[in-house]
Amino acid sequence: MKKMIAHSILAGLLILPLQQAVLAQGSQASYPSKPLRLITPYTTGGMTDLVTRTIAQHFSERLGQPVVTENRAGPNGAIAMEAVAKAAPDGHTLLLASVTNYVFLPASRKSLPFDILRDFASVTMTSTTPMYLVVHPSLPVHNVQELIDLGRSQPGKFNYASTDIGSSQQLVMELFKTRTRAQFYHVPFKGSAQAMVDMLSGQVHVMFQGPTSTLPHMQSGKLRGIAITDTKRSPTTPNVPTVAESGVPGFDFSTWSGLVVQSAVPRPIIARLNS
Secondary structure, three states, X not given: OHHHHHHHHHHHHHHHHHHHHHHHHHHHHHXXXXXXXXXXXXXXXXXXXXXXXXXXXXXXXXXXXXXXXXEOOOHXXXXXXXXXXXXXXXXXXXXXXXXXXXXXXXXXOOOOOOOHHHHEEEEEEXXXXXXXXXXXXXXXXXXXXXXXXXXXXXXXXXEEEEOOOOOHHHHHXXXXXXXXXXXOEEEEOOOHHHHHHXXXXXXXXXXXXXXHHHHHHHHHOOOEEEEEOOOOOOOOOOOOOEOHHHXXXXXXXXXXXXXXXXXXXXXXXXXXXXX
8 A cells, every 4th residue: 555655656746747848838839828918117208118118019029919018117116026926927927127126126125025036037138228427408517527526516406316216327326426426416206207307397407317218308408418327438429428438437337128027937938038
């Protein structure tokens, strides 16, 4: 009797991986079986939102299913990431995460309703982007050194915008402040669109922001771009110097975004999304 039980348990242990492999192959063959959700942790109108919608259109064409984008803005992506962590692991719910959500958020919070390493699987990197340092034209500033002088001579009089506390925009400015000893006080917003509205009206004075939101306003003269955070100038704006060459040696900062899914999604589905 004991031998029969042992044999039954052993057979079950051997069959289980085969069953899981068959289920994974079946899910891959029928994938996707319904519309997909592509969640972004930001409001509409920003750089990540634009990348999300571009990917959604591409995936819809390649996978033969509609891809619905969802903007779930919240504290540095916590709401969006929790939704994906708790989603069914069938590959139909995806997240376009950024360095803010994937690195800065868990580094700045003692507890979160998910674990970055345990609950997510990476699909691919989607973009890396430097930021522009922009000021409102009402500010008597035309280069980085003048901004530094202003922040030192009148500490705390002028402010800077970010998309949230702990966001890339805040952390790159805090790095800039630390390196230059210039002082500006922080005004956090819930997304790039709201921050840009107040930047354009002059309610806030300074901001580090990506090219999608800043370039049109730099070209129209509504904002003044005084530097870029990359190690070299951009071919798009060859007259805009880097922060490093403007008096802050070694300054280098870029944001990135990447596509992730729930960690239990079968590897063949992740491989297909990657390809």
